[in-house]
Amino acid sequence: MKETLGDPTLCRELIATYGSPVNLHDYSAMGENVKELNSAAAAHHIDFQVYYARKANKTMAAIDRAMYEACGVDVASINELRQCLARGVPATRIIVSAAVKSKALMELAITAGVTVSLDNEDELRDVIELTGSSGQRLLVALRLAITHPDIPATRFGLPASEWMRVVNDVELGAQVEVAGVHFHLNGYDAQARALGIHEALDVIGQLRSMGHNPTFVDMGGGIPMSYLDSAAQWENFWSTLATLPEGDESLTWKSDRLGSSGGAPGTGVYPYHQDLTRGRWLDKVLTYMPGPGAPSVASALRAAKIQLRCEPGRSLMDGCGLTLAEVAFHKKRSDGVPLVGLHMNRTQCRSTSADFLLDPILVQAAPTGRKRAFDSAFLVGAYCIEEELLLRRRFEFPEGVAAGDLIAFPNTAGYLMHIVESASHQLPLAANIQWDGTKWAADDIDREKLRL
Structure with missing residues (x-):
């Protein structure tokens, strides 16, 4: 994952070839x-x-x-x-x-x-x-x-x-x-x-x-x-969330508590x-x-x-995949809250958990001349729904973000890519590609879909 995301040119080529989002696998x-x-x-x-x-x-x-x-x-x-x-x-x-x-x-x-x-x-x-x-x-x-x-x-x-x-x-x-x-x-x-x-x-x-x-x-x-190495980071997120006043959106959309109470994670969240x-x-x-x-x-x-x-699923898929999506735009909500839109929908990185509590990674791949903006923003998706949040947390962009950049969601192979994915609005499902040891190639599940 680190090697692939360290090559913005390759990432752009994958999006150009397979569309956004694309699911990358290496087993x-x-x-x-x-x-x-x-x-x-x-x-x-x-x-x-x-x-x-x-x-x-x-x-x-x-x-x-x-x-x-x-x-x-x-x-x-x-x-x-x-x-x-x-x-x-x-x-x-x-x-x-x-x-x-x-x-x-x-x-x-x-x-x-x-x-x-x-x-x-x-x-x-x-x-x-x-x-x-x-x-x-x-x-x-x-x-x-x-x-x-x-x-x-x-x-x-x-x-x-x-x-x-x-x-x-x-x-x-x-x-x-x-x-x-x-x-x-x-x-x-x-x-x-x-x-x-x-x-x-x-x-x-x-x-x-x-x-x-x-x-x-x-x-x-x-x-x-475990998705996170740091117990302190995990505990700090929940304790900080608990102290924020109602309506404060510095950490989550509309101060969503993600089911937590008193600084402890809620039962509706996977223990990341x-x-x-x-x-x-x-x-x-x-x-x-x-x-x-x-x-x-x-x-x-x-x-x-x-x-x-x-019968493990998630724990066998640990380290086996990531989801890569293209930034479509940046804008502000009518009350000024910054938004970054991606060419994907919220079902394409989602399980039954209230949120995917792993930080996405920005790959600076925008064409020269594209305006960079926002030091923090929420990620929104393609469905025509007011609550179409890809993740409900607010993210920081120290160097700004531009249309054409790429956002990577790491370690999504287990349950997060496919378990609730939807083609609502007749938007296509994400392509699935795999590293065969020498090159990236379409997985046979997508070839079967074409036959069906």
């Missing part, structure tokens, strides 16, 4: 991220498998790199499944975890022989019916809703008692095999994951006593990463600074003991001969 960092997780697991001598969460980034090259790094792939739609199969991902390394599964998705999963995470009784009955008519075998994982009092309620899965009733009451048939237990937890707390694994292992014990032979626990995603990430976080999960004399998570997994799986 070499994925290997280090996978290695960090694998090393932490190996230190505890457990059977462990990483599944890349495809929904985090839609590019085909990400699938290729995940396979190269010996990862499986977690898919959340029929198109994601089709693309992974076409790309050569082995069926044994794919799990379907879609929150809502169409009949077409179920049929393809059965035909392909991939594993399906079942969320509820209706889905179980659906696959029993479909496998019965097809005569094909299907591996399923039961998605468990963890019910520990320290863990918030979840919309995903069923509690253990409910699954035991369902499995006991419903005739699975010869084709449906319970291969594992799966769960998804919101947030990034290591202890919550450890408690979830212990509960899942208890469910596996019950399933084995009923004659089933599950072989894995899948703890889903939510493996943390975290001390415990990836390998060290996984080590904490595996060493956790639920009580005095109880086995650690790693010991319990080894004793049960159960493989631990995870």
Whole structure:
């Protein structure tokens, strides 16, 4: 990223070729991220498998790199499944975890022989019916809703008692095999994951006593990463925001508190600074003991001969991409607040978080003679909406900004490029390009879009 942004001529060429914004990818960092997780697991001598969460980034090259790094792939739609199969991902390394599964998705999963995470009784009955008519075998994982009092309620899965009733009451048939237990937890707390694994292992014990032979626990995603090195910078932002009077726009648009209260980050914001990430976080999960004399998570997994799986997206994409956009204009709001307009819209660098709390980078690439203005401004986008803010924070431009300059949003590959992107107003979606080791080239996802 630093190397590319240090070459304004190259950046201008990329915008001229692919349009604004453009998403740039280089997946070499994925290997280090996978290695960090694998090393932490190996230190505890457990059977462990990483599944890349495809929904985090839609590019085909990400699938290729995940396979190269010996990862499986977690898919959340029929198109994601089709693309992974076409790309050569082995069926044994794919799990379907879609929150809502169409009949077409179920049929393809059965035909392909991939594993399906079942969320509820209706889905179980659906696959029993479909496998019965097809005569094909299907591996399923039961998605468990963890019910520990320290863990918030979840919309995903069923509690253990409910699954035991369902499995006991419903005739699975010869084709449906319970291969594992799966769960998804919101947030990034290591202890919550450890408690979830212990509960899942208890469910596996019950399933084995009923004659089933599950072989894995899948703890889903939510493996943390950190976008910021400085804890002080992160904490200072929130404490400063808390002291600003209502209506003060020196830090955020219309003094938006971003869901914070009393100087602490709000729950609607990703924790962009975290001390415990990836390998060290996984080590904490595996060493956790639920009580005095109880086995650690790693010991319990080894004793049960159960493989631990995870489905990281963001933390595998750490360092793998940036979004580059062209400055269209600078002007002032009717009350004098400075604005810088970009050729992009707010969905093209946005996740479910209230804001992307990483500072963009100005690349001075404007044609000679363009006027530079503003020592600070808000970034606004292309949608015809009053609140069309690309980021809700105000940014400083010590040397000014001009039409034709470029703004880079670093480290956007995980969830920030694609998860909510929209082509409203019939504006084109951002092009996706990848560094293949020698040159920048269009990713195959955009070629597929043209075929469709």
